[in-house]
Amino acid sequence: MRFRFAISLSLMLASPAAALELDAMSDDERAAFRAEVRAYLLENPEVLQEAIEVLQARGAAAQAGNDIALARANADALFDDGFSFVGGNPDGDITVVEFMDYRCGFCKRAFPEVKSLVSGDPNIRYVIKEFPILGEQSVLASRFAIATQLVAGDQAYEDVHNTLMEYRGDISTQSLARLGDALALDVDAITAQMDSDEVNAIIASNRELAQRLQISGTPTFVFEDQMVRGYVELAQMEELVAQLRAE
Known part of the structure; x- marks a missing residue:
């Protein structure tokens, strides 16, 4: 169940169109989905750390690129x-x-x-x-x-x-x-x-x-x-x- 959920979550995050399916859920379905997300992340907290590291790396790369452009322009x-x-x-x-x-x-x-x-x-x-x-x-x-x-x-x-x-x-x-x-x-x-x-x-x-x-x-x-x-x-x-x- 959790393995299938992880795959589904990954596909949903990777696809903006799939993410829109959340809007089609009923209140009960949305509550169940959120509970499943919370349970998965609590059982696999390393996923959050990995996501944070990816975001930090992307931010650092963007800052470095911006700095290079600024230095060259000045x-x-x-x-x-x-x-x-x-x-x-x-x-x-x-x-x-x-x-x-x-x-x-x-x-x-x-x-x-x-x-x-x-x-x-x-x-x-x-x-x-x-x-x-x-x-x-x-x-x-x-x-x-x-x-x-x-x-x-x-x-x-x-x-x-x-x-x-x-x-x-x-x-x-x-x-x-x-x-x-x-x-x-x-x-x-x-x-x-x-x-x-x-x-x-x-x-x-x-x-x-x-x-x-x-x-x-x-x-x-x-x-x-x-x-x-x-x-x-x-x-x-x-x-x-x-x-x-x-x-």
């Missing part, structure tokens, strides 16, 4: 916007973009992994997207980092970025000034630039790009046209890079 803004810091090998064969926030715990956790990837692979081009989304301290830190790049150049920006990624305290104008002094930067010039139209435009541009890419959290990485949302370990990064090179 390639210029991702890889060559003219203002984002570019580290590693500027002529590398694989570009990795990171959307990050200096107050993000998972960004800080990923920081040494990213450094190891870039330092250990001479053909990685690494692009940083300042994406402050975790409050005023995040915005303040990003403004200081971007202003540093505008005032003192890429090396000074990288020094500030690395220091902020390892910094664990509250971020304030005073703590940023101390950081700048420790790095022998012109803190007054940087501070004067923090609220400039240019800094505002860079942050706004990154936020607009993130919105187009449907990015709402940090860190988010883009490996060429492959998007990785959230923290990822070094081994997984290296595996993804190897897969991209093999294509």
